Amino acid sequence: MRITVDPDRCVGAGQCALNAPALFDQDDDGLVTLLTEPGADQYDKARLAGALCPSGAITVHEG
Amino acid sequence: MTYTDPAAPETDPPAVDFPQRKPGVPFPPPDYADYRDRKGLVLSQLSDGKRVWLVTRHEDVRAVLTSPSISSNPEHKGFPNVGNLGVPKQDQIPGWFVGMDSPEHDRFRKALIPEFTVRRVRAMKPAIERTVDAQLDAMLAAGNTADLVADFALPIPSLVISALLGVPPADREFFESRTRVLVSLRSSTDDDRMAAAKDLLRYINRLVEIKQKWGGDDLITRLLATGAIAPHEMSGVLMLLLIAGHETTANNIALGVVTLLANPQWIGDDRAVEETLRFHSVADLVSLRVAVQDVEIAGQLIKAGEGIVPLVAAANHDENAFECPHAFDPSRSARHHVAFGYGVHQCLGQNLVRIEMEVAYRKLFERIPNLELAVPTDGLDIKYDGVLYGLNELPVRW
Ligand code: HEM
Ligand code: SF4
Numbered sequence: 001m002r003i004t005v006d007p008d009r010c011v012g013a014g015q016c017a018l019n020a021p022a023l024f025d026q027d028d029d030g031l032v033t034l035l036t037e038p039g040a041d042q043y044d045k046a047r048l049a050g051a052l053c054p055s056g057a058i059t060v061h062e063g
Numbered sequence: 064m065t066y067t068d069p070a071a072p073e074t075d076p077p078a079v080d081f082p083q084r085k086p087g088v089p090f091p092p093p094d095y096a097d098y099r100d101r102k103g104l105v106l107s108q109l110s111d112g113k114r115v116w117l118v119t120r121h122e123d124v125r126a127v128l129t130s131p132s133i134s135s136n137p138e139h140k141g142f143p144n145v146g147n148l149g150v151p152k153q154d155q156i157p158g159w160f161v162g163m164d165s166p167e168h169d170r171f172r173k174a175l176i177p178e179f180t181v182r183r184v185r186a187m188k189p190a191i192e193r194t195v196d197a198q199l200d201a202m203l204a205a206g207n208t209a210d211l212v213a214d215f216a217l218p219i220p221s222l223v224i225s226a227l228l229g230v231p232p233a234d235r236e237f238f239e240s241r242t243r244v245l246v247s248l249r250s251s252t253d254d255d256r257m258a259a260a261k262d263l264l265r266y267i268n269r270l271v272e273i274k275q276k277w278g279g280d281d282l283i284t285r286l287l288a289t290g291a292i293a294p295h296e297m298s299g300v301l302m303l304l305l306i307a308g309h310e311t312t313a314n315n316i317a318l319g320v321v322t323l324l325a326n327p328q329w330i331g332d333d334r335a336v337e338e339t340l341r342f343h344s345v346a347d348l349v350s351l352r353v354a355v356q357d358v359e360i361a362g363q364l365i366k367a368g369e370g371i372v373p374l375v376a377a378a379n380h381d382e383n384a385f386e387c388p389h390a391f392d393p394s395r396s397a398r399h400h401v402a403f404g405y406g407v408h409q410c411l412g413q414n415l416v417r418i419e420m421e422v423a424y425r426k427l428f429e430r431i432p433n434l435e436l437a438v439p440t441d442g443l444d445i446k447y448d449g450v451l452y453g454l455n456e457l458p459v460r461w
Binding site: 012013014015018019021029030048051052054055056 | 169176178181399403
């Protein structure tokens, strides 16, 4: 699995940082940053963040 | 035998009454379940005769709130006007960005995001705890009964937002008294609300001038420093923060207390916050939209200029998105609820609200463990008028 984030689309709702804090953070502008690629035990968290993000700023590439 | 003329214009489904909360009908109303089961969307009509499409399935509500063919701008012809939130002509104040579309909207949103990050609002927690404690001190000192709406649920968000904006402590009582008038539908008239809104606008404008001159460690000062928002737009931005975050939060606090008293096994469990937001969905009629191009949602063609009302309470009680949606069950994963909307307008204050609610429930039940309702549950004074679902008052004792 691989994750890409698009800070240009991010609306700073913070769903990612709240629900998957090991993977995502908000930078000084409040926009998404990817902290690390998910390990196998974090796939569910990554999918959750991808599904919750209201602006489509997080893409989870399976496989 | 029925004969269908292939050339006849497609007929619309029969229109249903526009949703309105009524005594004796639970919220969300049972009609929503029927609407969710229908094919396509449900046509309704506003009191001014305008056609609007009701959207009730979780998946369809998300589709509407992310469609580029659908606008939040009330100036578009056909935008549904479902009544006012208590303040006149609020959408005509410059800076009222919830009524703008991208990219215009994004300039405001981007400037404000840093103020509402998860980290930033967590840092506000100790101050929120002090605010909640002070409210409880006053309640406990006053006796063993209270109206939890007036004495607890309403002042907390008002005091939190005034601290965030940098309202000096000496002015917070004034600020709180004026915001209270805006949301007290029962005890204040339209004239009272208009006067209170004017007082607040005047006050906010003065505050912006003061911050321009002297600055401080607050949102207004930082926002001015970004240069992204013009001083004349500040009052709209600040009024929006105030209004969007006041009654919504208060109603959730009060309704959540009722639900926790009825389900005491969940008292002390912070997961109750997310489930309360989903379960009560107080902002059912808030995310109003209009199609600006023909667009298809759930197989239904919505024509440009037709109004759209995504009913978030219906979406949050959709069996296809939540198992046993009518049960209050904080152990479920309710995170994908749309109580804060979805898409680029998804609530900016959501992480602040989560902390306010968490602290409010925690402190209330810790400090008053023998709290109980002073009226029967079926005698609660529910807001039937007004856009938001909530309680006019909540008598309690201990
Ligand atoms: C439980 C309490 C709250 C609920 C249920 C709630 C609900 C909502 C909803 C449904 C929207 C989307 C409106 C739309 O789609 O047109 C929204 C937007 C917004 N909310 Fe909240 N809200 C709450 C508290 C707050 C607080 C405390 C603040 C700020 C201090 C706030 C600030 C905003 C702002 C600024 C917007 C507009 C965002 C934009 O247009 O980008 N809200 N809220
Ligand atoms: S959930 Fe999406 S919109 Fe919200 S902060 Fe994360 S990336 Fe940005």
